[in-house]
Amino acid sequence: MSTAIRSIGVPINADVSGLEWTVTDLDALAALVALITLGQVEHAAEIIATLALSVPVPTQAELFADARSQMRIRGDTIPRRNASRIQRDGYLFECMSWIVARQSGGSRTFLKDPHLDATMHGLDGLILELAPTGASITRATICEDKCTKNPRKKFRDDVMKTFGEHHQNKRARDLIANAAELIRDSGVRGTAAVQAAALVTDKKLRTYRAALTTGPLDQDDRTALFAGYDVLCDIVQNQRIGAVLPLDEPVRDWFDGLAQKVIDALNGFEASMEAADDV
Helix, strand or coil, rough: CCCEEEEEHHHHHCCCCEEEEEEECHHHHHHHHHHCCCCCHHHHHHHHHHCCCCCCCCCCHHHHHHHHHHCCCCCHHHHHHHHHHHHHHHHHHHHHHHHHHHHHHHCCCCEECCCCCCCCCCCCEEEEECCCCCCCCCEEEEEEECCCCCCCHHHHHHHHHHHHCCCCCCCCCHHHHHHHHHHHHHCCHHHHHHHHHHHHHHHEEEEEEEEEEEECCCCCHHHHHHHCCCHCCCHHHHEEEEEECCCCCCEEEEHHHHHHHHHHHHHHHHHHHHHHHHC
16 A cells, blocks of 8 residues: 655745645545544554555444445535535545644654544644653644635634634643543553643644645745744744645545545445455
8 A cells, every 4th residue: 555645845934834745546545534434543544554455443334334424415405515515525634634644653643533523623633742752742733624715715714813822822721631632542641641741732842734725836825825824923934834735626526536435445345344254
């Protein structure tokens, strides 16, 4: 199994560090999203680490049906169908963001799982990098992932509002709770996990990563897109990350195609499991 998404550094300006994401294997991406949608995030993480695709952990038929329903547009009116599409595409992009982070992370990198339901809200993503031993946080990255047709407006009005609140630690309770859960995954429990998680509020350890769907961009376009990022003060360039997924076709059309690929992957997984049961 190949790497699903390539992430490379691209120039923006002295205030913002840039990343550009490119889907290099759509089938591999769809298979990973299918596993995440089945609730098998750990299995997906192992596949990313080993680059070897296998069928899901044994799963009931109802779970496959529910996972497929997450990929379908719902609603009996145009506004409801549009809202359903936006929620589904946001979920798919959140999964892509998690996959990129998992691909680039090490054994001491711990990630908040993507939301299992496209309608769920809250912190988009949190990446904790811990010291080689113990639970000391060396870097905490807060992620805002926006699948949108209007990336500049979304960054200016939504992403920066959320980042601004985090920068003033107005969302500290949610952040610490998520960090404590990730630190428990490292083996630290109880009060020690909460105390370690409190370091997530330290701006010296803080990084922000805004990820947006866009059309093709050059450096000037990226600079314009992420204008205003520098209002997050007292941090340096590599603590403000601007990631883009440039698409050559309309964003909703592209994500329609990905959703169908995920359904195909789910169907293939289910068929493989049924065939194995018949042996």
